[in-house]
Amino acid sequence: MAYLLIVDDDEDFASAAAMTLRASGHEVDVLLETTDALRRMKARTPDLAILDVMFPESSSAGFDLAREIRGAGGPVAKVPILMLTAVNQKFPFGFAASDIDDHWMPVQDFLEKPVDIAVLCRRVEDLLAKAA
Amino acid sequence: MTDPPSHGRASYELPLAAERGPAARSDERACLPESLLLRHVMWVCSLRWIVVTILGAFGLLGLVQGGPLAWLALRPQGYWPLAAAGLLALANLAFIVHARGAARSPVTRGAHANLWGQIVADLMVLTVVIHNTGSLETYVPFAYLFHIVLACIFFPRSWSLAVTAVACGLYIACVALEEAGAIPAAGLYADASLRRLMDSLPGVRLFNVGWATLTWLVVWYLASHLSAMVQQRDHELAETNRRLVGAQQERMQHMLRTTHELKAPFSAIHANVQLLLRGYCGEVPAAARDVLGRVARRCQRLAGEIKEMLQLANLESKAQEPLPCAELDLAEVIATCIEQAGPVVAERQVAIEADLRPANAVAAEDHLRMLFGNLLANAIAYSHPGGRVRVECRLLPDGRPQVAIEDHGIGIRPEKLARVFDAYYRTDEAVRHNRESTGLGLAIVRTVAQTYGIRLRIESAPGVGTRCILTFPPMGRRLAPSRERKESDHGLPVDRGR
Numbered sequence: 001m002a003y004l005l006i007v008d009d010d011e012d013f014a015s016a017a018a019m020t021l022r023a024s025g026h027e028v029d030v031l032l033e034t035t036d037a038l039r040r041m042k043a044r045t046p047d048l049a050i051l052d053v054m055f056p057e058s059s060s061a062g063f064d065l066a067r068e069i070r071g072a073g074g075p076v077a078k079v080p081i082l083m084l085t086a087v088n089q090k091f092p093f094g095f096a097a098s099d100i101d102d103h104w105m106p107v108q109d110f111l112e113k114p115v116d117i118a119v120l121c122r123r124v125e126d127l128l129a130k131a132a
Numbered sequence: 133m134t135d136p137p138s139h140g141r142a143s144y145e146l147p148l149a150a151e152r153g154p155a156a157r158s159d160e161r162a163c164l165p166e167s168l169l170l171r172h173v174m175w176v177c178s179l180r181w182i183v184v185t186i187l188g189a190f191g192l193l194g195l196v197q198g199g200p201l202a203w204l205a206l207r208p209q210g211y212w213p214l215a216a217a218g219l220l221a222l223a224n225l226a227f228i229v230h231a232r233g234a235a236r237s238p239v240t241r242g243a244h245a246n247l248w249g250q251i252v253a254d255l256m257v258l259t260v261v262i263h264n265t266g267s268l269e270t271y272v273p274f275a276y277l278f279h280i281v282l283a284c285i286f287f288p289r290s291w292s293l294a295v296t297a298v299a300c301g302l303y304i305a306c307v308a309l310e311e312a313g314a315i316p317a318a319g320l321y322a323d324a325s326l327r328r329l330m331d332s333l334p335g336v337r338l339f340n341v342g343w344a345t346l347t348w349l350v351v352w353y354l355a356s357h358l359s360a361m362v363q364q365r366d367h368e369l370a371e372t373n374r375r376l377v378g379a380q381q382e383r384m385q386h387m388l389r390t391t392h393e394l395k396a397p398f399s400a401i402h403a404n405v406q407l408l409l410r411g412y413c414g415e416v417p418a419a420a421r422d423v424l425g426r427v428a429r430r431c432q433r434l435a436g437e438i439k440e441m442l443q444l445a446n447l448e449s450k451a452q453e454p455l456p457c458a459e460l461d462l463a464e465v466i467a468t469c470i471e472q473a474g475p476v477v478a479e480r481q482v483a484i485e486a487d488l489r490p491a492n493a494v495a496a497e498d499h500l501r502m503l504f505g506n507l508l509a510n511a512i513a514y515s516h517p518g519g520r521v522r523v524e525c526r527l528l529p530d531g532r533p534q535v536a537i538e539d540h541g542i543g544i545r546p547e548k549l550a551r552v553f554d555a556y557y558r559t560d561e562a563v564r565h566n567r568e569s570t571g572l573g574l575a576i577v578r579t580v581a582q583t584y585g586i587r588l589r590i591e592s593a594p595g596v597g598t599r600c601i602l603t604f605p606p607m608g609r610r611l612a613p614s615r616e617r618k619e620s621d622h623g624l625p626v627d628r629g630r
Contacts, residue, residue: 010397013396016406086399
């Protein structure tokens with residue numbers, strides 16, 4: 001069993017994803033904004049963070065949080081991140097797997113919403129296995 | 133662009149972006165008057181070679197004793213026509229070299245100066261010709277009109293008036309110098325009695341000179357007035373076109389934002405329906421499961437529609453420039469698209485035959501996948517069950533990659549071929565055969581093809597099938613990959629130079 005943190009402002013989606021992952025045997029917390037996320041992660045470091053990109057506070061808050069996590073130092077900086085976003089995967093706003101790097105997009109993987117929950121569970125398990 | 137049927141199929145070739153109607157050209161003219169003027173400079177230079185040839189031929193004929201000039205009762209002209217032709221040819225070469233240099237310059241300047249130089253040189257050589265052929269007794273002085281009209285077309289009214297004044301001044305000076313005996317009067321006709329008669333009648337001479345200059349001024353007034361009207365219309369058209377392009381961009385940006393806003397709540401609905409269907413919230417009664425299944429299917433269709441709307445809006449949005457390009461093997465991209473189409477191929481019971489040979493092109497991989505994916509999806513969707521779709525990729529002898537996707541499905545009627553690339557347009561036959569399509573796939577194909585200058589030809593006949601042939605431009609003409617990094621509104625790398 002792993003401890004997962006979902007940071008997504010869409011409560012309906014986040015709760016559905018949380019319910020699915022809990023059913024897979026994981027402990028899941030949901031945060032609806034990015035402002036308190038880093039402090040919560042330092043208080044209890046998750047095995048995996050699932051981040052949305054666009055938040056009311058900023059259209060790139062998810063990316064900013066990912067960069068903050070990587071720069072935080074300690075065990076938090078090593079938390080695997082799965083980006084889960086409604087941002088279109090195509091240009092100009094979107095991105096592709098080759099965009100993942102330490103500076104621009106410091107995440108392990110991303111999924112585009114709407115997502116099949118079976119695919120979500122599989123990706124989470126893959127990332128947890130890699131981190132272990 | 134719809135051609136008559138060949139081999140039982142009508143065909144239509146999608147116009148490239150640069151070939152679109154007059155609005156596009158007006159915009160170009162409004163933005164790049166100097167570069168456009170340079171093209172006119174080259175055109176005038178090419179016309180001048182005709183004048184050089186005529187003068188040279190006239191000079192050579194004059195050297196033949198008892199030749200055609202004597203037969204036409206014209207007197208030998210000596211070497212001046214050959215000298216004038218040589219001078220004009222040298223001047224023309226200089227103008228061409230200057231214009232080519234200006235065209236290569238990153239900041240195109242000098243087209244106006246070049247045209248001015250040409251007109252002044254022409255007027256001076258023409259005055260020499262007029263003097264030698266007879267300033268009063270021939271119609272050669274009316275050749276000034278060519279330059280006056282050209283000046284009215286290319287220059288503002290004040291400039292064209294200056295050209296007219298120069299022409300009038302040179303002509304009056306020529307006649308006055310002849311009158312004063314400063315230059316010996318020459319002439320074209322072997323019989324000089326007409327000239328002598330005119331010399332003896334100062335009133336007639338004055339009337340002729342006055343009438344000629346008045347004619348040039350009237351022609352200048354009419355031509356410059358008409359030209360100003362046309363230029364004003366042109367300017368208005370360019371302005372309207374600019375506003376239309378702006379409005380279209382704004383509409384696309386709005387569509388992009390709206391569609392994206394729709395995507396987030398839709399994702400939540402989609403995820404929650406899956407929770408219910410997969411029993412995460414407990415056992416669902418059979419009737420409720422049916423209803424949920426219908427909701428899930430509509431979700432699936434809506435997801436596809438949103439995806440295509442976003443793709444089209446992104447493609448048509450200026451914000452996406454510059455395009456991130458890389459050299460790709462088209463055969464590999466097509467093979468991936470065929471693999472991704474696997475479930476649909478099985479569902480529709482269609483066989484795919486692929487003959488894919490390596491052919492490289494420079495483009496964004498996502499765009500090529502949209503291009504081939506949509507054409508392939510159409511070929512599969514509009515085939516009959518048990519049908520066959522053939523995909524070919526090869527290099528033409530001239531090195532251009534060519535891709536052909538052919539089906540033996542329902543086909544398209546000739547009169548509808550030109551419309552199938554319009555967004556949301558679907559033929560009645562297509563709607564009856566496949567209710568699931570959004571009508572955006574070929575609009576995406578059109579936008580990608582026009583963005584990359586890919587020639588797209590579609591051949592089709594009802595009941596026979598459809599064949600789409602994509603011919604890529606030569607490597608040198610492709611969009612160059614940019615390696616500049618930029619951030620979008622989301623802090624994402626827009627252009628990674630992939």
